[in-house]
Amino acid sequence: MTTPQEIQFTNAFNANKPTLALFSKCNNKDELYIIRDSFFLGMGSLLCKHEYDDLREQMIVDPVSHTAITNSINSPSGLESMITAARTCDGWESLLAALLQVSTSVGSDLDSLWYTLEDGRLQWLGALNSAHTLKKTLKDALDNDSNKTEKDINDAKMVYIYALALSIPSLNEAVEAWCKIVKMNDKAQPLKNYNAELWDCRKEEWRPLDLGVQEAAEKGGSSFNDAWEA
Numbered sequence: 001m002t003t004p005q006e007i008q009f010t011n012a013f014n015a016n017k018p019t020l021a022l023f024s025k026c027n028n029k030d031e032l033y034i035i036r037d038s039f040f041l042g043m044g045s046l047l048c049k050h051e052y053d054d055l056r057e058q059m060i061v062d063p064v065s066h067t068a069i070t071n072s073i074n075s076p077s078g079l080e081s082m083i084t085a086a087r088t089c090d091g092w093e094s095l096l097a098a099l100l101q102v103s104t105s106v107g108s109d110l111d112s113l114w115y116t117l118e119d120g121r122l123q124w125l126g127a128l129n130s131a132h133t134l135k136k137t138l139k140d141a142l143d144n145d146s147n148k149t150e151k152d153i154n155d156a157k158m159v160y161i162y163a164l165a166l167s168i169p170s171l172n173e174a175v176e177a178w179c180k181i182v183k184m185n186d187k188a189q190p191l192k193n194y195n196a197e198l199w200d201c202r203k204e205e206w207r208p209l210d211l212g213v214q215e216a217a218e219k220g221g222s223s224f225n226d227a228w229e230a
Contacts, residue, residue, distance in 0.1 A: 009106045012046040023117045024221020032121060036114050037083045040099060043110070048098040055091030062089065117221075123168065124220025127213075128227055131163035135228070137191070157228060158199055158206075159190050164227070165209045168216050174208035181205045 019039045026032045045052045062085075086092050103110045138156040142148050162178065165171040166187065179187045182198040201210070217223050 003106075005102075006106045009047065009102065009108065012043050015046065016042040020117070021221075023121055026121060027125065029118075029122065032118050034080050034083050036118070037087065038079055039114070040096060040110070041083065041086060044095045044099045047102045048095055051091060051095040051098040055086060055089055055095050058089040058091045059085055116219075120216070120219030121221055124216055124222060127164045127167040127216065128230075130167040131160060134163045134190070135160050154201070155196055155199060157224075158201060159194075160228060161209060161213045161224065162190050164213045164216070164224075168212060171209060171212040171216075174205070174212060177205045178209055 016039055019035065019042050022035045022038075023032060026035060041052075044055075099110070138160055142153060142156055145152065162175070165175050175187060178184075181203060182190075182195065184190060184193075186192055200206070214224055217227060
């Protein structure tokens, strides 16, 4: 049977889901940590009233924090300024400790939940950065080809999927298997001695790469199509 504490926790979590979802917009660790702490602050405001009120009072009383928050209201840096100010207050650690205690008491682990999102996002960003130059080469070639076909586009997407997979550790074995299938001597240069006939998406060895990259994109809060179109 669900306890009142569990219901309260679930309601607080659902209320702060929109903040948590912003992890998919982050481009680096600093931005991720702003979203993480915003989520924790929002959860704490609903579940740890005493600690939250103490923290809020400290932020108002402290002239530096108060000025920073006031000057950034309605600005793009507003959220960052608020979290930065909160972190400098003694009440911040108290709020986090109280929130962790509440989370543990209902059988939840907010730290692990966040780490999963953070790790997925950072891994996807790493793959995007590593494959960016090759994607530009592929798309430039398509743009300059007035006779390109749907097959040409799909072939280019296959190469891009492969390039993304190179930076996803869980796909190392799939990458190695695919290199053998397409007779690739240097796995870092998929276009070197490229043979379109060998790059057949119907081959069994392609499926782990295709699905693996799609899964990595989802864990990173994105999709392969979004990456290709960006």
